[in-house]
Amino acid sequence: MNHFAHPHRLAGRASVLAVAVAAVLLGAAGASHAQGAAPAESAMVKLIRGLIQSGALDKNTGEALLAQAQTEAMAAQQAQRLAAAPAAGAGAGAVAGATTGGAARAVAGDVRVPYIPETVRDQIRDEVKDEVMAQAKAEGWAAPNETPEWTKRIRIEGDVRVRNESRFYSGNNSDIQIDWAAINQGSGFDVNPNTNLSLPPLLNTRQNRTNQWRARARLGVLADISDSVKAGVRIATGNDNSPVSTNQTLGGGLAKKDVWLDQGWLSYQPVSWLNLTGGRFGNPFVSTDTLFSTDLNFDGIAAQFEKALPNKDVTMFGTLGFIPLEYSSDNSPRNSQEKMKSENKWLVGAQVGANWKVNSDNRLRGALAYYDFHNVSGQVSQPCALYAGADGCGTDWTRPAFMQKGNTLMLLRNIALNPLDPANTPQPQYVGLASKFQLLDVNLRWDTRVAGYGLRLDGNYIRNLAYDENEMWTRANGGIVNNFGGSGGTARSDFRSGGNAYMFQATFGKPTPAARGDWNVLAGYKRIEPDAMPDGYNDSTFHLGGTNARGYYLGGSYAVDKNAWVTGRWISTKEVFGPPLAIDTLQFEFNARF
Structure with missing residues (x-):
């Protein structure tokens, strides 16, 4: 078995692994945001930027993941501010909500983030994982000790x-x-x-x-x-x-x-x-x-x-x-x-x-x-x-x-x-x-x-x-x-x-x-x-x-x-x-x- 793979092939494998890691981390961050936890924004951004700089993650994919991470961070901050508003504000909001039929009015500067159910996030994560493993097995690098098919x-x-x-x-x-x-x-x-x-x-x-x-x-x-x-x-x-x-x-x-x-x-x-x-x-x-x-x-x-x-x-x-x-x-x-x-x-x-x-x-x-x-x-x-x-x-x-x-x-x-x-x-x-x-x-x-x-x-x-x-x-x-x-x-x-x-x-x-x-x-x-x-x-x-x-x-x-x-x-x-x-x-x- 040849243990020395081609550089382009190694870069391809690293890219796939990086996408998989980032996707899983984003899924985990989304789950924590949904539960009201503060996001580790700087850590996420540093991780993605580091992957881009090392070449393990191509630039276009990295920038897309970076934008997604920043968007979710902003959404988490907005949710945090709303949760920390005074009780009176909450009561006024309730009266206003009652007056308007229970619908909250948008405030200038708010960021609207669509809600992704946990089951959908799990499905996306599993699909990414299956795709990565399928490619890894096809190229023979997922399990290095496994005998090649031929x-x-x-x-x-x-x-x-x-x-x-x-x-x-x-x-x-x-x-x-x-x-x-x-x-x-x-x-x-x-x-x-x-x-x-x-x-x-x-x-x-x-x-x-x-x-x-x-x-x-x-x-x-x-x-x-x-x-x-x-x-x-x-x-x-x-x-x-x-x-x-x-x-x-x-x-x-x-x-x-x-x-x-x-x-x-x-x-x-x-x-x-x-x-x-x-x-x-x-x-x-x-x-x-x-x-x-x-x-x-x-x-x-x-x-x-x-x-x-x-x-x-x-x-x-x-x-x-x-x-x-x-x-x-x-x-x-x-x-x-x-x-x-x-x-x-x-x-x-x-x-x-x-x-x-x-x-x-x-x-x-x-x-x-x-x-x-x-x-x-x-x-x-x-x-x-x-x-x-x-x-x-x-x-x-x-x-x-x-x-x-x-x-x-x-x-x-x-x-x-x-x-x-x-x-x-x-x-x-x-x-x-x-x-x-x-x-x-x-x-x-x-x-x-x-x-x-x-x-x-x-x-x-x-x-x-x-x-x-x-x-x-x-x-x-x-x-x-x-x-x-x-x-x-x-x-x-x-x-x-x-x-x-x-x-x-x-x-x-x-x-x-x-x-x-x-x-x-x-x-x-x-x-x-x-x-x-x-x-x-x-x-x-x-x-x-x-x-x-x-x-x-x-x-x-x-x-x-x-x-x-x-x-x-x-x-x-x-x-x-x-x-x-x-x-x-x-x-x-x-x-x-x-």
Whole structure:
């Protein structure tokens, strides 16, 4: 708040206050005159003249008040003289009055002052006071400690989490788990053994990582632009630009940590039951972290509706979202006069559901969604002569911008061999998703009470309606590179995958601890087959992210104070198909929100 106001504004405020003070004093003087008291003329005149000289009262207003004060003083003096006249004079006046019918005759030099009832004076004083206070409140100087109006339309919220995490790997795990994401982020991996004898980048699968300290901090500003328009901006920590995690690993030589734009959106509510949001915003769909991480935010636009049925016990809701996932480069290939056409990857999602308040102890929620991940599958390129200086291949854009692990992958480049030395032609490859993804997502929740405590049961089933092994192998032209059985074979008969996923979870106690003493315990189980969903968007903790994972998890939370709670969690997972990969994760964390 600016405590140093403009001089003209201060003069205006002082003028208003001076008028109000003078008006009140004049009213008080008038009241005392009416009661026969002698006016404090010199004091009144000096006060008004002093206000004029100080500049607090403009000259015209001051002279008017001065004239009024002098007039009332003269009237008071005249009334005093009449009251002090001899009794005989009073008697003579009475006889004369009787002779003239009771009307007193005017005497030369008398000043006639109209009588103003006390109720009228009070009304004038109250009106002046109300006008002054209204102006003072409008300018924000009547109550200097009061918050300005615009700040009442802005809210600050955020949360902080400190976590200790340990990861335990089985000694029987396969030690050949390729880090496909690292290959796609570089210039490709040369698959020709004649020109490259090194191994591809590999994931750690056997060495435990214990007592890693991690932190998460998020700070958001929400603004009510009007009754129907709102805006939000949030920043968050993060090791990198991963869409599924805002965790920051501590250490690193005590270097400063990165902060990212986590959200930035505008929303418009044209009617009470419809809300439109655009920008980068939180998950608009009802889902679990089996499909979408709780840290995942969405780019694009979303329309959400919510409408209570006439009985008020059932509320229908739904969401329609258009989410851009990736755009092809505007300048690809870089070293070619002919640029590739625009290619976009999109997620189109539609969901409908209902909340049903069965009674005071039981609530049900169900939601059915369809998600079409458009244009995300890999494509084999036309022959590209990288040996002759070609700047990439025509389908390099189909590799995912972000991936975790688990999806079936295929080679993207059809690399032409150098006819002068075909055996020694480098063949740097990228990989893309072999499957299409059109998901049917069913979510169910039941909130009830057992022995006086809350019990929440969640269930989630996901089916990739586009999963088709034959189509995947045809699209890849035989170039499938993973998700084979543990025997080491890479033929079609060795391939193992699937398109289903499900989750069950039970939470006993308070699902979201808020008040001191709130607590909960939970247990759950997940199974996610390799191509049930894109592996880039789900929880990054369960099996360290991605698909081709199954296992259980246990946890509990306790609120040590208002909006502050501790949590412990144990997660035990292994692969669904393929070489062994068992990972256990232990987490302890302290959370606070504001």
